[in-house]
Amino acid sequence: MRSAVRACTIDRVARHLAVVAIALLAGLIEASAQTPSTPMASVDAGILEDVVIGSRILADFGVLDGFGHVSARHPSNPNRFLMARSLAPALVTADDIMEFDLDANAVDAKGRTIFLERFIHSEIYKARPDVMAVVHTHSPGVIPFGDTKVLLRAMFHNPAFLAAGVPVWDIRKDFGETNMLVSNSAIGKSLAETLGDKPVVLMRGHGDVTVAPSVKMAVFRAYYTDVNAKLQAQAIALGGEVTYLTPGEGEKADKTNFAVLDRIWNLWKMRIQPQLAK
């Protein structure tokens, strides 16, 4: 049962990757051409719903407060991504979602205010064809880890993806004293480079970014990164040696997380739906 589900998930991921790689290549070739605006009606409603549910559930858990954002790569055009207009994540609806190109330009802004930090998303989509979704948070669990030399490591199997290693990016290293924000492509690119091929990067004095092959999984990772950070801090405070998941355990356990993802996602969706029915 489970392995069927997992195989199916992996297949779907693989198909996504192929589509992305080809489209991205195509995109690079006609980089200077002005692509016409893809109307949002062309986007599957499911992906817009995932962005809405993800934004709101992370706000509900306190992983996001008034700031932070969830984005998805455009399902049929890998040179585009979908992200809300500048708005608190707890208030996002499908109608607030806009389309951006990989230079973080709004395809059709219609006078809407956009997020200053959209370069986090654009530069990661550029650098990582496997990434279909990006979440940026000021998650209270992770901020202490971003400001110290203590590495974030996997405490249990749900945050198993942390066992691959969690880099910390310090904006001051390349850009000196700034307002701490990822406010242009160069800063976004530097962040994407520190992320490398990992699922999570911490940002000193700021928060974190999680990436995944789907919105659901990027949200799952943002949630469990926060949970793990708090538990690791508690384990360290107990005063003895802490046993973390090995990279091998992490890789195996992360695969099973793909298989059980819908179980927790359906719960989250049910929690959020009453808000949307209002």
Add this chain to the structure above:
Amino acid sequence: MRSAVRACTIDRVARHLAVVAIALLAGLIEASAQTPSTPMASVDAGILEDVVIGSRILADFGVLDGFGHVSARHPSNPNRFLMARSLAPALVTADDIMEFDLDANAVDAKGRTIFLERFIHSEIYKARPDVMAVVHTHSPGVIPFGDTKVLLRAMFHNPAFLAAGVPVWDIRKDFGETNMLVSNSAIGKSLAETLGDKPVVLMRGHGDVTVAPSVKMAVFRAYYTDVNAKLQAQAIALGGEVTYLTPGEGEKADKTNFAVLDRIWNLWKMRIQPQLAK
């Protein structure tokens, strides 16, 4: 008053044990025989309700999130146990509860998805005739204790059952690098052996399991194990010596917990009932 209640509880437990022991013996004799499916209609509605209330109250307290499960041994057939189909605990209803044999096979799956980790339950019911209910959680309080060498010990009288000692099971010891899950009988058996005759076992990099002579008490233990872990972490952080309940105090106090269990259970039931009325 209280001692009458307690005596009554102990009597009821003793009767359960006798029934279980005889039935289990009978079960072992005809182990290879194909027992016909016991229709769920034959199960007392009270025990299904206990599983539902227990699943949902633990989710309400954050002891369970989208994962974990509550099971009960079948009240009239000790070779069977009752457990929800694969579903977030906050969403479980009586209709989701299925019947399993002690090899963790669904008696009549009717196409429903089942929990991968049902072997936690089957192997403990096999090894422990006194156990009538099993709860598995990723309780945030206990995970730090599962990953360190600091023993979980009883801070006050409600978690008195911890004074008997809390073993820690590490899947890596016998099975090497895995996905951390109790995904077959051999792993379940290893876990049950580490549990031994205790009420609680911690699982490194994973969570815990609590067992008891009733669903109510297994849920009570899952809740107070989490509460105790958090309080013990705080006591350790104060920096001095901590005085825990002695095994003698633990044994005596645990008996009184059986006498007052309905007081807190009735409160929990009232909290959950509005959800079920929807």
Add this chain to the structure above:
Amino acid sequence: MRSAVRACTIDRVARHLAVVAIALLAGLIEASAQTPSTPMASVDAGILEDVVIGSRILADFGVLDGFGHVSARHPSNPNRFLMARSLAPALVTADDIMEFDLDANAVDAKGRTIFLERFIHSEIYKARPDVMAVVHTHSPGVIPFGDTKVLLRAMFHNPAFLAAGVPVWDIRKDFGETNMLVSNSAIGKSLAETLGDKPVVLMRGHGDVTVAPSVKMAVFRAYYTDVNAKLQAQAIALGGEVTYLTPGEGEKADKTNFAVLDRIWNLWKMRIQPQLAK
């Protein structure tokens, strides 16, 4: 304005004390006489409401869970006190409140189940004529302090009453290995002796008791004892020296707490009233 309010409060307390002292003396003289049952109708509804609001708000804050209790000395008969039948504090209504004598006998039980630990209350009312209300909790903040040698001390002006010193009572000292409960008069008397003339006593492996000249203030103290304990633990974890309120500051600040008590009580009452309207 404020000093008028304060003077008025102190006057009221002084009047209470005089009434209590005289009545207690009278009570001692006719100790063996069988006092006829005082019907609850004779008790001012305000005091029953205070017990109900206090029980429920402490449950709402998590200072109480399914256990613990709030009592009031009978306003016209100081040899009696008022306390709910055995029930989770979040569920208490005025109709659940019963009358007890100072030997912890129910005046007219009418078959209702009573709290095993009513001796906490009876023995303190016996020993402390100034006490008009008693609250017993398993407050999560205080349990770590009850199990260590770190003294609970006043972090700020609302819990100023802690600056008088907070004794810790260990049942094991006089009674050996028990079930940890205050289940008879002798144990209650030992606890009352350790409390002495203080407003709070911690109970090792159990919780705490707060006392005051009114239900409102006993509840206020139970709440702020828990708040203070959590803040003190955090201050200690910062790693340097902690400056606490001096006894002189504590005494002065505690007086102003009487003057502002209604401000927070009215808030609490408004929070609880929707529950009672159901």
Add this chain to the structure above:
Amino acid sequence: MRSAVRACTIDRVARHLAVVAIALLAGLIEASAQTPSTPMASVDAGILEDVVIGSRILADFGVLDGFGHVSARHPSNPNRFLMARSLAPALVTADDIMEFDLDANAVDAKGRTIFLERFIHSEIYKARPDVMAVVHTHSPGVIPFGDTKVLLRAMFHNPAFLAAGVPVWDIRKDFGETNMLVSNSAIGKSLAETLGDKPVVLMRGHGDVTVAPSVKMAVFRAYYTDVNAKLQAQAIALGGEVTYLTPGEGEKADKTNFAVLDRIWNLWKMRIQPQLAK
């Protein structure tokens, strides 16, 4: 986009400052003259709403409990400020807001009870013409920092204003053993002097005060001071060196907070509005 918003905010602040400076000077010249009562009808409803939303959202987050207060300088008369009558912050409505002069006298009390600690506000408005709003809290995050020598420092960009340095005021230094309250002008003046030109001051054994050029920003600062304190405590507990925002980073990041303030304020307003509709 963003820099336009920011420039606009800074312009507005500058205009405020000019108005305040001139009016304050005028106020000092005719200090002894009896200014006639400004009817509240003359005050823009928006500023009253900000005080209401700010009081209630801070109560909602637990930054305020039953105590603490939010005030605004009168928008057209800088020698006056607006503050609720003595009331729990969670209950404040526009009708509860009163007008005070800079000696903390109510302009027209109409028999209403007023806050004892209004001198916190009056003396800061006197000393700091740039300050248009003051918030006083017993914020649980900051109390441990007020009682120790560990300096509160900026962990991330939202609480960037802390990078300017956070002084700690101890009432005992100038006034000996008191009831800890800012109950007259002399004590208020001492507090204002320790605040100096900073946005936040901690009060030993008491809480904190945040100030800003608008109610929204003073509330934002009260909220993020509490958040930062909790995160800093966690970072310190991890045991290594902590990297804080530099003063330069703090100054730059604080400017961007003015640009994004409405995003979180609109969220808070939406959370509170259902309470006000009742």
